[in-house]
Amino acid sequence: MTEPLFERVALIGIGLIGSSLALAIRHHRLARRVVCADRDPEHVRLALDLGLVDEASTDLAAMLAGADLVVLCTPVGSFGTLAGDIAPLLAPGATVSDVGSVKELVLREVAPKLPAGVHLVPAHPIAGTEHSGPKAGQVELFQGRWCILTPPEGTDPQAVSKVRALWEGVGSMVEIMEASHHDRVLAITSHLPHLIAYTIVDTAVGLEDSTQSEVIKFSASGFRDFTRIAASDPVMWRDIFLNNREAVLDILQRFTEDLTRLQRAIRRGEGDTLQELFTRTRRIRRSIIDAKQA
Ligand code: NAP
Secondary structure, three states, X not given: OOOOOEXXXXXXXXXXXXXXXXXXXXXXXXXXXXXXXXXXXXXXXXXXXXXXXXXXXXXXXXXXXXXXXXXXXXXXHHHHHHHHHHHHHOOOOOEEXXXXXXXXXXXXXXHHHOOOOOEEOOEEEOOOOOOOOHHHOOOOOOOOOEEEEOOOOOOOHHHHHHHHXXXXXXXXXXXXXXXXXXXXXXXXXXXXXXXXXXXXXXXXXXXXXXXXXHHHHOOOHHHHHHHHHOOOOHHHHHHHHHHOHHHHXXXXXXXXXXXXXXXXXXXXXXXXXXXXXXXHHXXXXXXXXXXXXX
């Protein structure tokens, strides 16, 4: 049997992503031990009962002792405080990573707090569901999905290759990019669509009572898909919008302008404009299917 990549992986936060990562690392034998720290004692109990990890506790120090890889799997708004909490507990030469959906914040809030000799390799798996908590974990969640790494300039190449190997080991394709570029790309591919879904569902909720019940009764696939996205974890998404503010506001501005153009085309009865646009967008869907990311 080949040596595992890591001796002890400590995950902080055992929700959807933490539990999926724990299951996948253990399934593919990428670490000798996988442990987790979570602030919720019920999640700690579930992590043990469901066999997600080898050890679990609310005690950060106990879980981090001897860890050569620590992964923050909590909402991004907690990263700054957590970085301060873990800094004195990290073994020299350890690597810190995360799975956060926003990446510039990691360089801003986590990097400056880490002691010298500890490597930082931020990561974002582009995989997820609208479910949260330890019961939502899926061993195959990252299979065939992209994982983006955003190591700051000058990061130890060996630390980067080990984190890359971990994500490839759980079945992901890995791409390395700058944190700021990641945040701009994700603002359009993920953050804006969520904002739109939250708005549409809230608009429906705001309709008069009788119409509202009909919206639910006759909910066609369009609205149904939006309700699924709008059921995503409220804390996680609050933190994403607060921490990717500039990129989201910029993309929202462009979106609003495009929406206004579409509104005008409908009002003026410009069928060609509408059809042209819908034909263009249909091609995008086809290319996503071709890239097996549907
Ligand atoms: P989740 O299911 O809500 O799990 C988060 C876990 O972290 C919960 O057990 C939570 O406990 C715990 N936690 C929160 N703050 C903590 C703290 N300060 N110390 C210790 N534990 C803490 O969330 P998730 O969906 O796995 O998301 C985790 C991270 O992955 C986020 O940064 C998110 O941006 C990123 N991500 C999510 C997705 C997705 O689709 N969900 C995809 C890619 C990346 P409580 O319940 O007590 O708060």
